[in-house]
Amino acid sequence: MNLFLIPAFLFFMGSLIGWGIEVLFRRFFSAKKWINPGFLTGPYLPLYGFSLCVLYYMAGLEEVIPIQTLWLKRLTLFILMAVCITFVEYIAGVIFIKHMKIKLWDYSNEWGNIDGIICPLFSFFWAVLSAVYYFGIHPHILDALRWLSENLAFSFCIGFFYGIFIIDLVYSTNLVAKVRKFSVDNEIVMKYEELKEHIKSSKAERKEKYRFLLSMYTTVPISEYLKEYYEKHKEDYDEIKNKLKKAP
DSSP states (O other): OHHHHHHHHHHHHHHHHHHHHHHHHHHHTSSSSOOOOSSSSSSOOHHHHHHHHHHHHHGGGGGGSOOOSHHHHHHHHHHHHHHHHHHHHHHHHHIIIIISOEESOOOTTSTTOBTTTBOHHHHHHHHHHHHHHHHHTGGGHHHHHHHHHHOHHHHHHHHHHHHHHHHHHHHHHHHHHHHHHHHHHHTOOEEHHHHHHHHHHHHHHTTOOOOSTTTTOOSSOHHHHHHHHHHHTHHHHHHHHHHHHHOO
16 A cells, blocks of 8 residues: 555645745745746646655665765765756656647756756755755655554545646646647747746736636637737747757
8 A cells, every 4th residue: 555655645745845845936036926837727746746756765775875974875865866856857848848849947047057957056956855855754754654544534635636636637738738739830949937927917918817826727718828929029939940940
């Protein structure tokens, strides 16, 4: 049973906590505004859910690291954790850019970035979060699962989460498919957060209610917003296309 409960519980907690971290980070450090991150509608980020699962299983590697000094062994472990999560982040970014023609995040302005998907600065943040996980969360996971098995009401909450998550995934994937088609037709890669911000401002102009969690929901066909967004950023996209054509 633990083989199922542990990753299910970790994905659940990681997705919710990660979403909260991203919302606060973008509000106070990067975008300086409230943004619902990711391509899903609800308050969860699967990337953090998968990452927390990775951290849990990698924590067991400490015993096999051939270093005697305890602090150095743990530092090596945190670096390995950060590398693995950075790899997960890169794979997720490539999948969305290459196959969905959408850029969910952009590190192009960060030093040492690779394709604007990963960079040393955020890999460092992953290492810090790995240390926070190791000292603050990992020692209590089994106790949390034990408590979970004794409190079936919370188990119902997790089941409810996955039910809503699957519905949201289907809805958001259908929406992303429309964005992808538009991007493919116009030979561009859409910046998802910029599109969200465009929809928000357009809704304000139309005096249409804006919903933080349903930021992509609108009574106006999404194709109209896509056309408006493309026209607004057409010069930037044309410049990118010209650079790609001139590149060897």
